Amino acid sequence: MSQRVGIIGIGQSAFKSRRDDASYPDLVREAVSQALTDAGLELEQIEAVVYSLSPDAMVGIGNAERLGVDAVGARNKRFLRINTGGSTGISSVAAAFYHVAAGACDVVLTAGADKVGECGDSQSVLNKIWDPTYERALPLGTINMLAMSAVRYMHKYTMDETDMARVVVKNRSHAARNPKAHLRKQTTIDEVMGSRYISWPVKLFDCCPQSSGGCAMVLASESYIKEHGLNAVWITGVGHCSESYYLGDRMGDNVEADHADAFALAHSFKRSFAMAGIDKPDKQVHVAELYAPFSNTEFHAIEAAGLAKLGESPARLRAGEFTIGGKTPVNPSGGVLCTNAIAVTAMVRVAEAALQVWGRAGDHQVKGAKIGIASGNGGDHQFFGTMVVEA
Amino acid sequence: MELLTRTEKWNITYQHALGEVASWFFTQLRDNAKIYGRRCAKSGRVLVPPRAFSDQTLEPTKEWVEVGPGGKIEAFTIVYEPFQNLPDPPYAFGYVTLDGADTAIGGFFKGVDLSDPAKAAQQLRIGRRVATRFAEKRTGDVLDFWFEPVDR
Numbered sequence: 001m002s003q004r005v006g007i008i009g010i011g012q013s014a015f016k017s018r019r020d021d022a023s024y025p026d027l028v029r030e031a032v033s034q035a036l037t038d039a040g041l042e043l044e045q046i047e048a049v050v051y052s053l054s055p056d057a058m059v060g061i062g063n064a065e066r067l068g069v070d071a072v073g074a075r076n077k078r079f080l081r082i083n084t085g086g087s088t089g090i091s092s093v094a095a096a097f098y099h100v101a102a103g104a105c106d107v108v109l110t111a112g113a114d115k116v117g118e119c120g121d122s123q124s125v126l127n128k129i130w131d132p133t134y135e136r137a138l139p140l141g142t143i144n145m146l147a148m149s150a151v152r153y154m155h156k157y158t159m160d161e162t163d164m165a166r167v168v169v170k171n172r173s174h175a176a177r178n179p180k181a182h183l184r185k186q187t188t189i190d191e192v193m194g195s196r197y198i199s200w201p202v203k204l205f206d207c208c209p210q211s212s213g214g215c216a217m218v219l220a221s222e223s224y225i226k227e228h229g230l231n232a233v234w235i236t237g238v239g240h241c242s243e244s245y246y247l248g249d250r251m252g253d254n255v256e257a258d259h260a261d262a263f264a265l266a267h268s269f270k271r272s273f274a275m276a277g278i279d280k281p282d283k284q285v286h287v288a289e290l291y292a293p294f295s296n297t298e299f300h301a302i303e304a305a306g307l308a309k310l311g312e313s314p315a316r317l318r319a320g321e322f323t324i325g326g327k328t329p330v331n332p333s334g335g336v337l338c339t340n341a342i343a344v345t346a347m348v349r350v351a352e353a354a355l356q357v358w359g360r361a362g363d364h365q366v367k368g369a370k371i372g373i374a375s376g377n378g379g380d381h382q383f384f385g386t387m388v389v390e391a
Numbered sequence: 392m393e394l395l396t397r398t399e400k401w402n403i404t405y406q407h408a409l410g411e412v413a414s415w416f417f418t419q420l421r422d423n424a425k426i427y428g429r430r431c432a433k434s435g436r437v438l439v440p441p442r443a444f445s446d447q448t449l450e451p452t453k454e455w456v457e458v459g460p461g462g463k464i465e466a467f468t469i470v471y472e473p474f475q476n477l478p479d480p481p482y483a484f485g486y487v488t489l490d491g492a493d494t495a496i497g498g499f500f501k502g503v504d505l506s507d508p509a510k511a512a513q514q515l516r517i518g519r520r521v522a523t524r525f526a527e528k529r530t531g532d533v534l535d536f537w538f539e540p541v542d543r
Binding site for chain 1: 396399401405409410438439470471472475476477478482485495499518
């Protein structure tokens with residue numbers, strides 16, 4: 001690659017269930033405005049826009065990038081919409097990165113928003129991601145699909161419902177320090193264990209909320225950053241990896257990619273680490289923002305990131321290694337478990353990792369963090385994106 | 392100030408073509424209460440539900456193979472929460488590898504008391520043998536069959 005790509009501006013909403021004060025484009029505009037102010041740039045300096053938008057039905061507007069085009073100021077500019085489900089946000093940052101890395105542009109904006117709280121039932125929308133031939137008649141959704149991952153993880157390794165509750169307690173305590181997080185109330189193992197079953201073994205408190213809010217980031221080439229004397233942190237690793245369609249193919253005695261784990265996520269991380277020159281992630285990475293919308297999924301994400309061996313993350317979490325102040329804090333922002341505005345959730349992971357290595361994460365800052373990682377998972381555990389961000 | 396909202400409902404009808412492979416599969420299910428997979432000639436894997444091509448080799452599958460009716464549980468969950476346009480809870484469903492198949496197929500689990508979550512989860516544990524049951528009136532749909540745990 002000819003030159004490095006830096007992050008020079010970040011904007012994100014204070015996420016909430018509903019934002020009745022703002023229409024969908026208003027929310028996108030809010031994040032864009034913050035990111036441009038943060039970068040110290042004017043809209044005119046943006047050369048291309050990558051629009052982050054997952055299923056249209058979640059915001060209830062067909063091809064909502066059409067409505068959003070004004071909110072990102074894309075008139076007369078290059079424009080692309082990206083959708084890889086839950087990983088949409090990190091895929092959008094990757095597309096923005098490639099615009100700059102390829103030498104096509106010097107300054108690129110990526111932005112989006114979601115209003116999941118306005119959707120009567122997101123699981124009805126998400127049920128529609130399964131094929132109409134063989135699986136649509138089943139009550140599949142993202143909660144029960146990942147509850148089945150928990151069941152397989154429990155079977156393969158040692159994890160119980162109390163281990164899952166510990167993830168919630170940790171992430172809520174982190175979110176309490178992050179003013180942008182949606183669920184900021186601390187909780188206890190007893191409170192999590194006492195919450196009602198949604199889809200066994202997943203209980204209400206093991207689930208992410210349905211959030212509304214936006215996120216935007218400005219990326220620029222190293223030469224532009226130096227020429228204009230801008231502050232930046234650097235994207236040093238980018239990876240993607242996908243998995244085949246059928247959930248039922250990721251089960252059985254001799255499968256390569258077990259639904260207990262996140263096999264393709266591990267491959268994506270390997271690609272990011274190879275690009276960034278990281279060979280011992282458990283020793284080299286200072287902070288991780290990993291996509292995990294249900295408590296159990298944080299375990300296989302930690303293992304896919306190489307921060308623990310397969311099956312060992314529950315014990316390591318119990319020992320406090322992934323809490324702020326521990327060896328490698330995971331989701332110091334509170335993570336997806338505390339905030340999930342689906343279209344931008346995986347962008348927030350990159351944004352939060354960037355704020356950490358920048359030393360700008362405020363009360364949830366991981367002291368001295370210089371190398372951060374981020375991930376996003378989309379589809380039925382299908383499209384994974386990962387990044388390494390460095391100071 | 393007073394903030395207003397506007398309510399919208401989407402009600403869209405589709406008529407999805409199932410294609411030759413799934414049409415044959417569902418015809419056998421409807422008319423003969425039998426479940427078939429397709430064998431990939433290159434890898435030998437029997438894919439259930441059957442597909443016209445292998446996801447791993449991209450070769451067309453050519454041979455129909457009858458599978459089940461016995462099988463073993465690979466994954467399950469028990470849903471206790473109501474969701475719009477999805478069945479009334481509680482219900483259990485998940486994935487079963489039918490005898491002779493290399494991949495698991497989704498279906499409901501029935502014949503298990505779901506009132507105690509922990510006990511029900513034990514009944515549906517991974518590795519448990521199941522039998523496939525077929526509806527008396529079949530329409531050619533995955534809901535024409537379901538699984539029940541058996542002791543053997």
